[in-house]
Amino acid sequence: xxxxxxxxxxxxxxxxxxxxxxxxxxxxxxxxxxxxxxxxxxxxxxxxxxxxxxxxxxxxxxxxxxxxxxxxxxxxxxxxxxxxxxxxxxxxxxxxxxxxxxxxxxxxxxxxxxxxxxxxxxxxxxxxxxxxxxxxxxxxxxxxxxxxxxxxxxxxxxxxxxxxxxxxxxxxxxxxxxxxxxxxxxxxxxxxxxxxxxxxxxxxxxx
Numbered sequence: 001x002x003x004x005x006x007x008x009x010x011x012x013x014x015x016x017x018x019x020x021x022x023x024x025x026x027x028x029x030x031x032x033x034x035x036x037x038x039x040x041x042x043x044x045x046x047x048x049x050x051x052x053x054x055x056x057x058x059x060x061x062x063x064x065x066x067x068x069x070x071x072x073x074x075x076x077x078x079x080x081x082x083x084x085x086x087x088x089x090x091x092x093x094x095x096x097x098x099x100x101x102x103x104x105x106x107x108x109x110x111x112x113x114x115x116x117x118x119x120x121x122x123x124x125x126x127x128x129x130x131x132x133x134x135x136x137x138x139x140x141x142x143x144x145x146x147x148x149x150x151x152x153x154x155x156x157x158x159x160x161x162x163x164x165x166x167x168x169x170x171x172x173x174x175x176x177x178x179x180x181x182x183x184x185x186x187x188x189x190x191x192x193x194x195x196x197x198x199x200x201x202x203x204x205x206x207x
Contacts, residue, residue, distance in 0.1 A: 012146060012184060016138045019176040020069055028071075028174075031201025035172060036076040038199060043086070043131070060087045062102045062129035062167070065111075065119045070135055071172055071201065081106050089126030090119075093152065099159040100152050102126040129167045132157065134195060136171035138179050140186055143194040143206050145171050146179070157193040171195045175202035 023031075047057040061080065066072045080086035089102035093115040104123035114120035134153050138146035147153060157169055177200070179186045188194070198205040 009146070009149065012179075012186070013137060013149060015182060015184075016146065016177055017069075019182070020137075020174055023174065023176060028201075031174065032072040034201055035071045035199055036073065038203070039073075039133075039172075040076060040079065042199075043080075044084075058130040058168070060089065060127045060129045060131070062089045062091065062126070062132045063105075064133055064135050064172075065090055066135075067118065071174065073133070073172070077105065078107055087127065089123075089129060090121045091152070091156075092120045097151075097155070099156040102129060128160070128165050131168045131170065132160075134169055134171045136173035136177065136195070136198065138177040138182075138184075138186075139171055139173050139195070139198050139205060140179050141198075141205050143171075143196065143198065144179075144186055144188045144192060145195055145198075146177075146186070151191065154191055154193045158191070168197070169193070169195045171198040171206075173198060173200050173205070175200040175205070178205065 043058065043061070050057045063073055063077055064070075066074060077088050081088050088105050090105045091100040092103050094101050102125070103121045104126045105121040106123070110122040111119040112122060132153075134145065134157075135147065136145050137148060145153075157167070160167060195206065197207045199207075
């Protein structure tokens with residue numbers, strides 16, 4: 001059926017946004033805290049294991065500036081920069097159908113509203129990221145992602161791979177975005193870039 005939700009990305013996004021909006025605010029605050037804690041532990045553990053193996057450690061993290069309805073990452077970004085010495089960058093939209101550009105962020109970096117009203121840093125261009133945190137509206141446990149429909153992260157990750165870089169791509173989502181739990185059979189498009197991991201307020205959906 002051509003009008004089924006499986007064949008209608010906009011309808012899927014509408015359902016995902018409605019499920020997100022229906023969450024208890026107290027639970028989302030708690031969920032955001034749990035996501036930050038798991039993410040902090042994951043990066044610290046991964047870096048320690050890399051060091052033990054004599055490998056280069058993840059140093060450059062491309063994060064995102066959370067919108068109010070998304071898991072709030074900002075406190076963790078401050079902690080990474082101020083306490084852990086991690087280099088954090090944030091995405092900047094340079095134009096339609098272009099890959100994102102990541103610019104260095106620190107607590108002192110001037111910010112301004114970008115193309116979609118999301119705060120963007122006015123710092124220098126960042127080093128190539130080792131890890132990319134990807135805002136994720138809906139997901140499957142195979143690493144498929146539904147975002148906001150503009151394709152910026154798919155283009156960006158594909159562009160990085162084409163230039164010889166394959167950062168660890170981690171989706172950050174609310175657990176209510178699990179498409180299987182919604183009864184949606186999602187088939188990714190050819191241009192969709194699969195995620196390496198997906199972290200939610202209820203734990204790891206993929207790791």
